[in-house]
Amino acid sequence: MASRALAQCVRSVARSSARLSHGNVLTRTACASLVSNQRSLCVVSCHQRTRCTELVRVSGPSLQLCRQYGDLPPLTLESIQDRVMYVLKLYDKISPEKLQTTSHFMKDLGLDSLDQVEIIMAMEDEFGFEIPDAEAEKLMTPAEIVQYIGDKKDVYE
């Protein structure tokens, strides 16, 4: 099965490259040998060929270059909130049932300032940037954390 799919791919690539490079002998011979070996795929290959020629005709001789630079997908407030809640659920001192985005760490969840420091450190690890002390001690609810990270990372909604 895999060899059949591979043969089809090679055939279509070889055909398009043959068109583009104006007669590369090697690809043509490779194409020919593959065709002779896989006679049972004639019907399928016909469809493939027509589809392939249409594609080649439309795009013309120029190649579509597509450069993809390595980067993380863009953040959204939704995704930030999901990640923040996920990290909080993993924290052993918080019971997941009581956790909401508006639950205050000290008043609702009964944590103390040392736990709050640990939580902010966990957020730093998760999102990969440092939060300075002065701003870290003000973040007392998950909603505030999400808003802070959104501000820092320029997330527009």
Added chain:
Amino acid sequence: MAASRLPPAALNLKQFLQRQKVLGVYRDLLRSIRKIPQESDRTYLRDWAREEFKRNKSETNQDVIRMMITQANNHLEDLRKSLALAGC
């Protein structure tokens, strides 16, 4: 006057500053522990730091707290020096 309007658990300025120092030392300690290469060592030290700080959480004598902050700073310096020697 001003004192009666504040809640009973409010800290005076010196206590407030000391509290900030304690939290700062705890944060620096956790940041240095993050740099340790081995995961098991990291968990052990994190639990140790947590234990130490939680155990003395209810201390109210300012001089004792000051002593403990100095101790914590010494531990932090030892950790930093060891990390520097180990090259990470």
